[in-house]
Amino acid sequence: xxxxxxxxxxxxxxxxxxxxxxxxxxxxxxxxxxxxxxxxxxxxxxxxxxxxxxxxxxxxxxxxxxxxxxxxxxxxxxxxxxxxxxxxxxxxxxxxxxxxxxxxxxxxxxxxxxxxxxxxxxxxxxxxxxxxxxxxxxxxxxxxxxxxxxxxxxxxxxxxxxxxxxxxxxxxxxxxxxxxxxxxxxxxxxxxxxxxxxxxxxxxxxxxxxxxxxxxxxxxxxxxxxxxxxxxxxxxxxxxxxxxxxxxxxxxxxxxxxxxxxxxxxxxxxxxxxxxxxxxxxxxxxxxxxxxxxxxxxxxxxxxxxxxxxxxxxxxxx
Amino acid sequence: xxxxxxxxxxxxxxxxxxxxxxxxxxxxxxxxxxxxxxxxxxxxxxxxxxxxxxxxxxxxxxxxxxxxxxxxxxxxxxxxxxxxxxxxxxxxxxxxxxxxxxxxxxxxxxxxxxxxxxxxxxxxxxxxxxxxxxxxxxxxxxxxxxxxxxxxxxxxxxxxxxxxxxxxxxxxxxxxxxxxxxxxxxxxxxxxxxxxxxxxxxxxxxxxxxxxxxxxxxxxxxxxxxxxxxxxxxxxxxxxxxxxxxxxxxxxxxxxxxxxxxxxxxxxxxxxxxxxxxxxxxxxxxxxxxxxxxxxxxxxxxxxxxxxxxxxxxxxx
Numbered sequence: 001x002x003x004x005x006x007x008x009x010x011x012x013x014x015x016x017x018x019x020x021x022x023x024x025x026x027x028x029x030x031x032x033x034x035x036x037x038x039x040x041x042x043x044x045x046x047x048x049x050x051x052x053x054x055x056x057x058x059x060x061x062x063x064x065x066x067x068x069x070x071x072x073x074x075x076x077x078x079x080x081x082x083x084x085x086x087x088x089x090x091x092x093x094x095x096x097x098x099x100x101x102x103x104x105x106x107x108x109x110x111x112x113x114x115x116x117x118x119x120x121x122x123x124x125x126x127x128x129x130x131x132x133x134x135x136x137x138x139x140x141x142x143x144x145x146x147x148x149x150x151x152x153x154x155x156x157x158x159x160x161x162x163x164x165x166x167x168x169x170x171x172x173x174x175x176x177x178x179x180x181x182x183x184x185x186x187x188x189x190x191x192x193x194x195x196x197x198x199x200x201x202x203x204x205x206x207x208x209x210x211x212x213x214x215x216x217x218x219x220x221x222x223x224x225x226x227x228x229x230x231x232x233x234x235x236x237x238x239x240x241x242x243x244x245x246x247x248x249x250x251x252x253x254x255x256x257x258x259x260x261x262x263x264x265x266x267x268x269x270x271x272x273x274x275x276x277x278x279x280x281x282x283x284x285x286x287x288x289x290x291x292x293x294x295x296x297x298x299x300x301x302x303x304x305x306x307x308x309x310x311x312x313x314x315x316x317x318x
Numbered sequence: 319x320x321x322x323x324x325x326x327x328x329x330x331x332x333x334x335x336x337x338x339x340x341x342x343x344x345x346x347x348x349x350x351x352x353x354x355x356x357x358x359x360x361x362x363x364x365x366x367x368x369x370x371x372x373x374x375x376x377x378x379x380x381x382x383x384x385x386x387x388x389x390x391x392x393x394x395x396x397x398x399x400x401x402x403x404x405x406x407x408x409x410x411x412x413x414x415x416x417x418x419x420x421x422x423x424x425x426x427x428x429x430x431x432x433x434x435x436x437x438x439x440x441x442x443x444x445x446x447x448x449x450x451x452x453x454x455x456x457x458x459x460x461x462x463x464x465x466x467x468x469x470x471x472x473x474x475x476x477x478x479x480x481x482x483x484x485x486x487x488x489x490x491x492x493x494x495x496x497x498x499x500x501x502x503x504x505x506x507x508x509x510x511x512x513x514x515x516x517x518x519x520x521x522x523x524x525x526x527x528x529x530x531x532x533x534x535x536x537x538x539x540x541x542x543x544x545x546x547x548x549x550x551x552x553x554x555x556x557x558x559x560x561x562x563x564x565x566x567x568x569x570x571x572x573x574x575x576x577x578x579x580x581x582x583x584x585x586x587x588x589x590x591x592x593x594x595x596x597x598x599x600x601x602x603x604x605x606x607x608x609x610x611x612x613x614x615x616x617x618x619x620x621x622x623x624x625x626x627x628x629x630x631x632x633x634x635x
Binding site: 004005006007008009010011012013014015017018021032033034035047048050051052053061076078080081082083084085086087088089090091092095096098099102108109112113115116119120122123125127130132133134135136137138163165168169170179180181182183184185207249253266281282283284285286287288289292303304306307308309310311312313314 | 399414420
């Protein structure tokens, strides 16, 4: 939770309204209702007695706490619920509309969201209009999504036929699902029983899915922090160096990398790490004349061989 | 020790909300400790102007009223600042709680929790247990692009901007003057649609290709803002998803699942190859080359030639 002055002021204004209605409220309950830690709440409660409701001085908020309960001894009617700001209305409305479009969302949740959005639009009034200037679409694979969602809530194992672009092959595997998340595409994180490891599966690459009767029993895992990005290469992963011309600069936008050095011809020298360099053969082929892999040499060689083999098929076939 | 900004803002807000008549700057300065401590008139004036702007960002409507002596007074009327009545049930409250968590951008995440807190203060019920009520989904809206926040504000306030933009295939960025209309996130990337003043046409920009600072320009929009903006259609056509014709290819048995799943038709040839008819849009050549010796283009001839050219470029390296 951000602790900047704007957010704190916003929160304290809502806090006085909330406290007026609830004399003797418990610190724990108020912190939960506001989505903040008890320490954050206590620091707000330290500031509030320094704040006044009138310019004539001496009229400060007499709010205090014993660390467990909160008392406001001179509640004032200044504490009315405040209208939404443009950014507040936008942040909540855009998010609500985006989440409502997720094909996998439970119908009852979707209906609740649609109802809430309509009420919010009315309450926001004209400041809600700016929210149309921002929009988010989640990609989602409805049928697969529903099966994964059900497997998670019923704690059941899944059987998948899953496409791996790195190998251009479909593999069959059993997975104990852990969670679903959407960052651009929709993904399932799960414990793969084939590799006995944590894996992330992109739902649009699931060719076939079945719920098994076996219970899902993933080992206790710490959930990954997704704000760091989906691809988090390890320090010991092999390094790959790709040199691209101006036409291949898009590589730096699509592949998380350690460095992208400007080249004199307007191209880039990109260094990245991946647990499986062979998976980049596709990239080397795709780049064609717009770039090449300079390290590791085996990878560059395998792309060359694949291209020669393909040309030989063209020569022989037709 | 200087008085914390949050305390100063809170005092100003309460004074303006608490008063029945406009208060002059002098009166406000006399009753808010942080302003008394501000050394010079200049530094007080700057602080006061900034604070008013900050409170307006938080949604407060602050009126400026001239009194009979020509003095300017300020107040935030209760009736114009009050949230209209809104009644949400527990399910609706839980659904908004899920939505408020999707932003991975500090400003919007703060604004979304601020909105929830205002609704909570206005009596929105709390969910019994958010995890029981909800689907297992954790939607997240990523915002990695530095240009996002200034462009969001410019779209909101309808302010023209300039920024350096690098087109897909060019090495050097060029300056663009744009009237920004909307921002859209699709497949995890943000795009801006707006009016490109130099080109005199609607354009879509990918935020990750903007370098350096986004600068605001004075003045109003010169072109009308359309009712509906088609960011997604434009991006889809870049991505080759609006196919105009079809291509015939041979694909080795068992390989190329994504090509098969989009195919219009699949025929087994029996010699380890299948024949597919697939949609042919922009970018298909680059995609087919990825499959190396497992894909052979039969027709059209221009696609076949493009794919072979790309293969030759890799083969001779």
